[in-house]
Amino acid sequence: MTTPSLEIKDLAFAYPDGNQALFGVNLTVGQGERVALLGPNGAGKTTLVMHMNGIHPAAHGEVKVAGQLIDASDKANLRSIRSKVGIVFQDPDDQLFMPTVGEDVAFGPYNMGVRGDELNRVVIEALELVGMTEFKDRPPHHLSFGQRRRVAVATVLAMKPEILVLDEPSSNLDPASRRELADILRSLAITIVMVTHDLPYALELCERAVILSGGIIVADKQTREILGDKNLLQAHRLELPVGFSI
Amino acid sequence: MHQLPSHVKIIAALFFIFVSIATPISTWGAFIGYLIVILITAKVAKIPLFTLGKRALIEIPFIFFAILMPFFGKGEIVNVGPFDLYKDGIEAALSIVAKGTIGVLTAVILSTSTTAREILRGLERLKLxxxxxxxxxxxxxxxxxxxxxxxxxxxxxxxxxxxxxxxxxxxxxxxxxxxxxxxxxxxxxxxxxxxxxRGYAGELPHEESRHVPLVRWAIALSAPLVALLILLITTGMDK
The missing domain is CATH 1.10.287 (Helix Hairpins)
Incomplete structure (x- = not known):
């Protein structure tokens, strides 16, 4: 059996103000798997994501990425972890901070020590994957929201991560951009963890889904099975869109 | 002009402004000379005079105070039409207006021929x-x-x-x-x-500094050097 891309064991976390967000999360994601992380607002989804690349250090329990234990006190370890876990944040304007698209995509690989022609090649490759090559020299604020989201995906793909974590990838997208992004995500041979409230999107893209509620994983099954369980969904403030049935 | 490396342009613009600041206001000819140099530079950079003028309007609030200066002060009084003005004040005001205008026009040419991003890159190369x-x-x-x-x-x-x-x-x-x-x-x-x-560790990506051919430096620095020449000639004539 290959090493899982992500292994979370007994992870618990409380914010400095005493507010506990995670109460012992266990989650294993195999290589190449696409998993939807579902859950109501305030369930701790974002907190969990922040543990996947060591932004929040694990207070209790452990997180392993591709077999490597995250050790937040070791800078070299964090650097290597962050090159393995690519997080696409919800608001592309938070993620795209460089003056041009190309420079932004170069930001991650540059921090990993890639330079010169190699850097240029990596940037072009990543932009090709999301179909945004011709926008390389444009400033991000001239792009549409959907295009910015795609560039945000490219910025982390450029780091050749082991695992891609997306926070609400379909939010604020028009239907066509939403589908285009789905096509792009499907075309990537990479492990994906997708945080979303968009249940049909989860069904479309992910074989497996987990529900995080009240700081623990309360369900971990096939997406179809979870979305078909009306009582389970209701208990955790999740709902399928009106008229949608499985 | 648009192709010159930005840090070279920044140096040239600063140099030009320093020369104009160093010029005493009594040497009139020099300022006319500077203005001609600026107009030629604008022509070479293909900046329409209208654009140049419009962008230079930003100077107006600063000139406003200069206009008040001749009315306050002491010393020799000159009659200009209905006003009694102070000679020192007039000189100081003219000096501010002339040098300010030269400085603003230079900055406008720099910013029109260079994108904001390029100016930042230039500053980075200049080790800001x-x-x-x-x-x-x-x-x-x-x-x-x-x-x-x-x-x-x-x-x-x-x-x-x-x-x-x-x-x-x-x-x-x-x-x-x-x-x-x-x-x-x-x-x-x-x-x-x-x-x-994405692994930020205190440094943003930047291009490795390239060697700038001497010709480029020469082209960029020609404007301030001409200005310096004008300064030397006009002050020389005064003596």
């Missing part, structure tokens, strides 16, 4: 502290995002029947400014997180 360049880079990137946000907040206020008309509305506008600040601050935190997630 990295932190300052990074802050300016972020400002450049987010000024639109924040002004859009401000616009949306304004529309939302107006949709609920509020329009700021006078001093009694300042309290509300202050709250708006505060919430805009908090939002920007929080956005800053999110951006920082996104940067850390």
């Amino acid at each position: 502290p990295r932190m300052m360049v990074q802050i300016a880079t972020f400002m450049l990137r987010y000024v639109n995002v924040i002004s859009d946000e401000m616009e949306r907040m304004k529309i939302a206020r107006e949709s609920r029947g509020f329009e700021a008309t006078g001093i009694k509305h300042w309290k509300i506008l202050a709250t708006v400014a505060a919430s805009l600040f908090i939002r920007s601050y929080e956005r800053g935190e999110r951006i920082h997180l996104a940067m850390l997630s």
